[in-house]
Amino acid sequence: MKCRKCGAVAVINMRQHKLALCDEHFLEWIPQQTQRAIRKYRMFGPRDRILVAVSGGKDSLSLWDVLLRLGYQAEGLYIHLGIDSGGYSDSSLEYVERFAAAREGARFRVVDVKAEYGQSVPELARRTHRGRKPCALCGLVKRYIMNRVAYEGGYDAIATGHNLDDEVAVLMQNTLRWQTGYLARQAPVLPSTHPKLARKVKPFVRLYERETAAYAIVRGIEYIYDECPYAVGSTTNFYKELLNQLEGRSPGAKLGFYLSFLEAKRQGAFSQTKEALELNECEKCGQPTTAPGLCAFCRLWER
Amino acid sequence: MKCRKCGAVAVINMRQHKLALCDEHFLEWIPQQTQRAIRKYRMFGPRDRILVAVSGGKDSLSLWDVLLRLGYQAEGLYIHLGIDSGGYSDSSLEYVERFAAAREGARFRVVDVKAEYGQSVPELARRTHRGRKPCALCGLVKRYIMNRVAYEGGYDAIATGHNLDDEVAVLMQNTLRWQTGYLARQAPVLPSTHPKLARKVKPFVRLYERETAAYAIVRGIEYIYDECPYAVGSTTNFYKELLNQLEGRSPGAKLGFYLSFLEAKRQGAFSQTKEALELNECEKCGQPTTAPGLCAFCRLWER
Numbered sequence: 001m002k003c004r005k006c007g008a009v010a011v012i013n014m015r016q017h018k019l020a021l022c023d024e025h026f027l028e029w030i031p032q033q034t035q036r037a038i039r040k041y042r043m044f045g046p047r048d049r050i051l052v053a054v055s056g057g058k059d060s061l062s063l064w065d066v067l068l069r070l071g072y073q074a075e076g077l078y079i080h081l082g083i084d085s086g087g088y089s090d091s092s093l094e095y096v097e098r099f100a101a102a103r104e105g106a107r108f109r110v111v112d113v114k115a116e117y118g119q120s121v122p123e124l125a126r127r128t129h130r131g132r133k134p135c136a137l138c139g140l141v142k143r144y145i146m147n148r149v150a151y152e153g154g155y156d157a158i159a160t161g162h163n164l165d166d167e168v169a170v171l172m173q174n175t176l177r178w179q180t181g182y183l184a185r186q187a188p189v190l191p192s193t194h195p196k197l198a199r200k201v202k203p204f205v206r207l208y209e210r211e212t213a214a215y216a217i218v219r220g221i222e223y224i225y226d227e228c229p230y231a232v233g234s235t236t237n238f239y240k241e242l243l244n245q246l247e248g249r250s251p252g253a254k255l256g257f258y259l260s261f262l263e264a265k266r267q268g269a270f271s272q273t274k275e276a277l278e279l280n281e282c283e284k285c286g287q288p289t290t291a292p293g294l295c296a297f298c299r300l301w302e303r
Numbered sequence: 304m305k306c307r308k309c310g311a312v313a314v315i316n317m318r319q320h321k322l323a324l325c326d327e328h329f330l331e332w333i334p335q336q337t338q339r340a341i342r343k344y345r346m347f348g349p350r351d352r353i354l355v356a357v358s359g360g361k362d363s364l365s366l367w368d369v370l371l372r373l374g375y376q377a378e379g380l381y382i383h384l385g386i387d388s389g390g391y392s393d394s395s396l397e398y399v400e401r402f403a404a405a406r407e408g409a410r411f412r413v414v415d416v417k418a419e420y421g422q423s424v425p426e427l428a429r430r431t432h433r434g435r436k437p438c439a440l441c442g443l444v445k446r447y448i449m450n451r452v453a454y455e456g457g458y459d460a461i462a463t464g465h466n467l468d469d470e471v472a473v474l475m476q477n478t479l480r481w482q483t484g485y486l487a488r489q490a491p492v493l494p495s496t497h498p499k500l501a502r503k504v505k506p507f508v509r510l511y512e513r514e515t516a517a518y519a520i521v522r523g524i525e526y527i528y529d530e531c532p533y534a535v536g537s538t539t540n541f542y543k544e545l546l547n548q549l550e551g552r553s554p555g556a557k558l559g560f561y562l563s564f565l566e567a568k569r570q571g572a573f574s575q576t577k578e579a580l581e582l583n584e585c586e587k588c589g590q591p592t593t594a595p596g597l598c599a600f601c602r603l604w605e606r
Contacts, residue, residue, distance in 0.1 A: 175478055176549070176556060178563035180572055238552060242545055246479070249541060253479060260481035269483055269573055 012214050015251035023218045030215045031066045034203045038070075041188040043201040048156035050074045051198070053146055054099075054108060056092030056224045058216040059161030061099050063204055065221060067159065068106060074159070076100065076108025079145050081138060082120020085229040089120075092224045099221065109153075111145050117301060128300055133230050137300070144297040148287055150198035162202040165209035168254045169239040171261055184270040187262070194279045194288040206255065209240075315517050318554035326521045333518045334369045337506045341373075344491040346504035351459035353377045354501070356449055357402075357411065359395030359527045361519040362464030364402050366507055368524060370462065371409060377462070379403065379411025382448050384441060385423020388532040392423075395527045402524065412456075414448050420604060431603055436533050440603070447600040451590055453501035465505040468512035471557045472542040474564055487573040490565070497582045497591040511557065512543075 001010040003022035010020035021029055037043070044050060050067060054060040054076040067074035078096045083089045093110065100106040114120040119127065121141055125134030146158050167186070174182040190200040204212055216223050231237060246253045265271075279288040282295035289295035294302065304313040306325035313323035324332055340346070347353055353370060357363040357379040370377035381399045386392045396413065403409040417423040422430065424444055428437030449461050470489070477485040493503040507515055519526050534540065549556045568574075582591040585598035592598035597605060 176560045176563075178560075178567035178572070180567050180570065235552075242548060245545060257479045257481075260479075264481035264483050267483065269481070 011218060012211070014208070014211065016208070016247075016255050026214065027218060030062075030207070030211065031069050033207060034063075034066045035070055037188065037206050038201075038203050041201070041205075043159075043189055043203060044072070044157045044199075046071065046073075048073070049154065050157050050159050050201075051146070051150045051153065051155040052076050052159045053142070053161070054078050054096050055161070056095035057161070057227075058221070058223045059163050059166075059204060059209075059212045061095065061161075061221050061223050062212050062215045062219070063159060063161040064099070064106070065103075065219060066215075067203070068103060075153075075155075076106065077146065077149055078108055078110045079142055080110055080112040080114070081122075081141070082112075082114045083122060083228065083230070084120075086226065088224075088226065088229055091226075095222055095224050109149070111149065113141060113145070124300060135230055135234070138230075140296055140300075144287065144295070147197055148285070151196045151287075155198055157199040157201050159201050159203055161204055161212070163204045163207050163209045163212050164254055164258060165240050165243070166236075167202070167205055168243050168258050169236045171258060172239045172243060173235065180270050183261075184265070187265075196281075196286070196288050197279075206258075208254065314521055315514065317511070317514065319511070319550075319558050329517065330521055333365075333510070333514065334372050336510060337366075337369045338373055340491065340509050341504075341506050344504070344508075346462075346492055346506060347375070347460045347502070349374065349376075351376065352457065353460050353462050353504075354449070354453045354456065354458040355379050355462045356445070356464070357381050357399050358464070359398035360464070360530075361524070361526045362466050362469075362507060362512075362515045364398065364464075364524050364526050365515050365519045365522070366462060366464040367402070367409070368406075368522060369518075370506070371406060378456075378458075379409065380449065380452055381411055381413045382445055383413055383415040383417075384425075384444070385415070385417045386425060386531065386533070387423075389529065391527075391529065391532060394529075398525055398527050412452070414452065416444060416448075427603060438533055438537070441533075443599055443603075447590065447598070450500055451588070454499045454590075458501055460502040460504050462504050462506055464507055464515070466507045466510050466512045466515050467557055467561055468543050468546070469539075470505070470508055471546050471561050472539045474561060475542045475546060476538065483573050486564075487568070490568075499584075499589070499591050500582075509558065509561075 001013050001020045002008065003010045003025055004020055005025045006022060008022035008024070011023045012026055013020040050072055052060065052064045052067060052074050054064055056078070064074055064076055076096065078093055080089050080093060096108060100108050114123070121134050121138050124141070125132065125137050129137055149155075150158050171186060174186065188202050188205040192199045243254050243257075279290060280292045281287065282289045282298055284294055284298040287295050287297070304316050304323045305311065306313045306328055307323055308328045309325060311325040311327070314326045315329055316323040353375055355363065355367045355370060355377050357367055359381070367377055367379055379399065381396055383396060384392050399411060403411050417426070424437050424441050427444070428435065428440050432440055452458075453461050474489060477489065491505050491508040495502045546557050546560075582593060583595045584590065585592045585601055587597055587601040590598050590600070
C-alpha cells in the first residue's frame, strides 16, 4: 500500500476515505481534518482559550498535541479520579506530565478528587452506589469539575477527545432505545446554556479510534494503553465491537451512521423534543443545576 | 423450565417477556398476541377480507393458520417467482398446497410470474439487472402482484408474515443511514394511499422469529426450512445476526428497539418528513405509480 500523496510506504489505509497515507502525510492529515471539523461545526476560534480534558489516553493527548500544533490556546485539565486498580490514575497522570514536559507552553492543572472533596471516585461510588460500577457517577464528577474549572479559569470551551467510535457507540445506545431527548442533544458541539457552563466541543468527532491511536504512535506520543479497569466489558465496548463488525462488512458504515444522523437532525428529526432548560444555581457551590437546592454533585457529598 | 400457566414442561422460554410456556399454552398465547396486535394497530376487523401473502415459510403459514383460528376471512396468495435453484419455488408451493389441503376453508390462489408475464424473476433479473441479485426486483414484483390481486379481488388488507426480527433488521438498516423517509413509513400498518392500493398489515410484528418458528413446529405446520437461495449472506441476515448478539446480551433489546421507535414516531420524530404522494395511474395496467407514464413494473417488461 502506497501513500496517495507521495507514493512512499503507507502507514495507514483508511478504507472509509479510500485513502492510504505515509507517516509524514498522515501527521499532516490529522490536524487538517481536525481544523476542518473545528471550522465546520464552529467549535472555537484562534482567540478562544480552550480547556482540554486530558486523561493520559491516546485520544486526549493526541487532541492536545494537534490543538497546540494548530496554534490554539489549549491548556490541559487532568482530573485525578483515584482509581487505584493497577495504579491506573497515577500512571495516567504520569503520561500527562511526560507529555507536557516535552512541549513548551503545554500547561495543565490537576484536580485531585480525593484531595479536594475527601473521597476518590471509587470510594464515593462504594458509599453512594453500593456495588454498582462507578461509571455514571464518574461522568457526573468529571462534568462537574470540567465545568467548574472552565468557569473559574475563564475558558471559552471545553474540548474532549471523543472520537467517532465513542460517538457512534453512544448514538447506537441512544438509538436502540430511541431516547429522543438524548438524540436531540448529541452533537459535535454542545452550546453553553448558562454563563457558568462552557461550550463543549469534540474536535476528533469524525476520526476513527484507529486513526487517533495511529496518530499517537506515529507522532511518538506515549499514552496509557490500558483502558479504565471499570470500562472492561462495558456496554459501550460491546457496541463498539458490533459497530466494528458492521464497519468490516461495509467500510464507512460508522462514519455514515454519524454523519447521516447529524443531517437528519439538521432537517428537523427530533426537533419536536422540547427541553425546558430552566437552570438554577446550586445553593452550596453556585454551579448551575436543573433542580432547586443542591446540585447533583453537592448532593453526593452530603449523603 | 416450567409453564407459567400450568406448571407443565415448557417448550419455550421467552426471556424478553420473562415467560415460559408449555406447548398447549404457547399455542394459545400466539393467537392472543396476534389478536392484540391486530386491535392495537387497528389492522382489520372480522368483516374484512384479508389476503395473506404466503411463501411456504414458517412465518406466513403460521400467520395464515393463526388468522383462520381467530376466525378471520383470510385467503392465501402464493406468488410463484420461478426460483429454480434447489427447486425452491416449486417446493414452497407444495408446502402451501399441503397446508391448505389439510384445512377446510383455506383457499388460496397462485400467480405464476413466468406464466403470466413471460419470464421468471431470476430471468427478469438477468435481463434487466445483469449480474446483480434479483432481491430488489423481486420485492417490486411481489408488491405489484399483491396490490393488483388485492384490488381485483376486492380484499380489504394484505397481510404479510413479517416478524419482529424482520422489522428490526430493516429498522437497523434504515437507522444506520438515517433514512428519515423510510423511517417515517416503517410501521405495523401501511394505510391505503390510493383506492387501488390495499392497506398492508403485519400481525406478527411483535413476535420474535424463534417464536413463529416454534409455533409452526409445535402446531405441526410443515414449512420450507431453506431460505431463498438469494437471501444467503444478505445484509438483512447480517443485521439479524448483529441484533441477536444484542439480544443475547440484553434480552428484550430487539423488542425495545422496535417499540421505542414506534413511540418516538408517535411523539413526532420524523414528522417533518413531507411525502408528496401524488399518485398517477399506469398507462398500461392502471395500477398506481408515482411517475406519469408506465409504472415501474410495466417498465420492466417493456425493456
